[in-house]
Amino acid sequence: MTTATTAPPPRAAGGRLAHVDALRGFALLGILVVNIGYLASAYHGTGLEDPGFTSPLDNAVRWFVTVFFEAKFFLLFSFLFGYSFTLQLSSAERHGARFASRFLRRLAGLFVLGALHAVLLFPGDILTTYAVLGLILLAARHLRPRTAVYTAAALFVLTAVAYAVLALSAHAAGGSGVDPATAAGAERATEALRGGPASVVAAHLEQLPDVLILLVLFQAPAALAAFLLGLAAGRRQALGDIARHRGTLGSLQWAGFTLGLFGGVVYAHASLEHPGSPYQILAMGIDVVTAPLLAAAYAATVLRLARGRYADRLIALLAPAGRMTLTNYLAQSLVCALLFTGYGLALVGDVPPLAVLAIALVxxxxxxxxxxxxxxxxxxxxxxxxxxxxxTLTWSPLRLPAAHNRTPRPGPLPERRGARRSPRIRCRACGRRRRPRRPCAACPSTSRRPSSSC
Incomplete structure (x- = not known):
């Protein structure tokens, strides 16, 4: 008998794995929850609380987002970028296409979109980082899976060690606390973001140097390591058949929801309670090695749910968004810019954290x-x-054929295996078999009820 653990993985249109699309959609949700905090308040990420929202509920929401979301979901998204890279490579090999030139054009397109995104909508863009790191991924495409995993682990560890050394240096120098000029800068940024389009773009350009430092020192090494893990998983086709990896997924859940969650708590405590201190720098190093575990636990949970009792509902909710990640990622920033900046309602600094989280979910x-x-x-x-x-330098058809646009009528429900079926009897008038107490379709009765002859 076919069970949920042995059934072939569900596939979306074009042979896509539906559970991988669902995982990508889940990652997109987490990225939105993180990014919207930076768009809703110029104080977010500075180490200072927004002076308008200091209640216990506001702090609880900040803790929740920092522990469970920050620095986790971009790793999951990066892993899927590396995994998709192997699928694109395999597709090019099957069709005899030149992969390197195609992928370079793809990276160039991502860089242009990311640059426009960073200047016009959200300085914390990740597409430009992916475009640059994609060059390294392209050069490393022939790495053996085991070598890719070891290289990724070394990147995580070396980055964490660098943060530890930096924390010790800061402690020896006696540095502690947030720069007093940070509050004035956040207030200026808030006023600029409430201005017209030119003022918003100027505010974004002013924020870009600080964002670039964060990307180079924190996100880029971790994203590259996640790329390599995705490359190794794609080479092994690890997400093709989830049933074969139930034990591994369970181990990832145990490690992630213990060590990974502990690292998230340490990171949140340092970032929210001791910003600008050597302790915060050290906590960032701890988060570098524990956040991948929590991200892996999230992925394992979603993949197991996507093969379980509620798989159809989960895939129906998340997979369509996962198939349109680029469109949805940029649309998220556009909607948030219309809500929080002078492009639209200019609500930056006016919405409490709980309402911001609710907006993200809606x-x-x-x-x-x-x-x-x-x-x-x-x-x-x-x-x-x-x-x-x-x-590809070709125009593929965008719209589906008209026949695909029609919603199929629901057919009869399949009978459960082992269920008792009503015996069929033979109609005396026409000789056809029918169910008891059902009208015979061949009888000329206009009442559509079983006649005495039936």
Whole structure:
């Protein structure tokens, strides 16, 4: 008998693995929860509380997001980028296409989109980082899976050691606390973001140097390590059949929800209670080696749920958004910019953290529904289609054929195995078999009820 653990993995349109798309959609949700905090308040990430929101509930929401979301979901997204890289490479090999030139065009397209995104909508863009690190991934495409895993582990460890050395240096120098000029800078940024489009762009350009330092010192090494882990997993086709890796997924959950969660608590305590201190620098190093464990636990949980009792509901919710990650990622920033900056309502600094979190959940739910509607009529998301056209230098059809757009009528429910079936009897008038107490379709009775002859 076929069970949930032995059934083949569900596939979306075009042979895509639906549970991988669901995992990508889940990562997109986590990225939104993190990014919207930076868009809603210029104080977010400075080590200072927004002076308008200092209640216990506000602090509890900050703790929740910092522990469970910050520095975790971009790792999951980066892992999936590396995994998708292997799928693109295999597809190019099957079709005899030149992969390097295609991938370089793809990276160039991502860099242009990311640069526009950083200047116009959100300075904390990740697409430009992916475009640059993608060059390293392209050069490392022939690495053996085991070598890729060892290299990724070395990157995590070396980055953590660098933070520990930096923390010791800061402690020896006696440095502690947040720069007093930070509060004035956050207030200026808030006023600039409430201004017109030119003022918003100027504020983004002013923030870019600080964001660049964060990307180079913190996100880039971790993202590259996640790329390599995704490369190794893709080479092994680890996500092709989840049932074969139930033991590994369980181990990842145990490690992530213990050591990974402990590291998240330490990171949140240092960032929220002791910002700018050597302790915070050390906590960032701890988070570098524990955040991947928590991200892996999230991934293992989603993958197991995607093969369990509620798999259909989970995939229906998350997979469409996961198939349109580029469109949805940029659309998230656009909607938030319209809400929080002078492009629209200019609510920056006016929305409490709990309401910001609620906006993120509502926005993602709307995107999931919109993605599902769009993909019933189209092969790709709009930006995915444009990037694909630039990558392959061909115009693929965007809309599905008209026959695919029709919603199929529900057929009869399949009978459960082992359930008792009603015996069929033979109609005396026409000789056909029918169920008891059911009208015979061949009888000329206009009442549609079983006649006495039946």
């Amino acid at each position: 926005l993602f739910t709307a995107q999931a529904a919109a993605s599902r509607w769009w993909l019933r009529r189209h092969h790709y998301g709009p930006l995915e289609w444009l990037l694909r056209a630039w990558t």
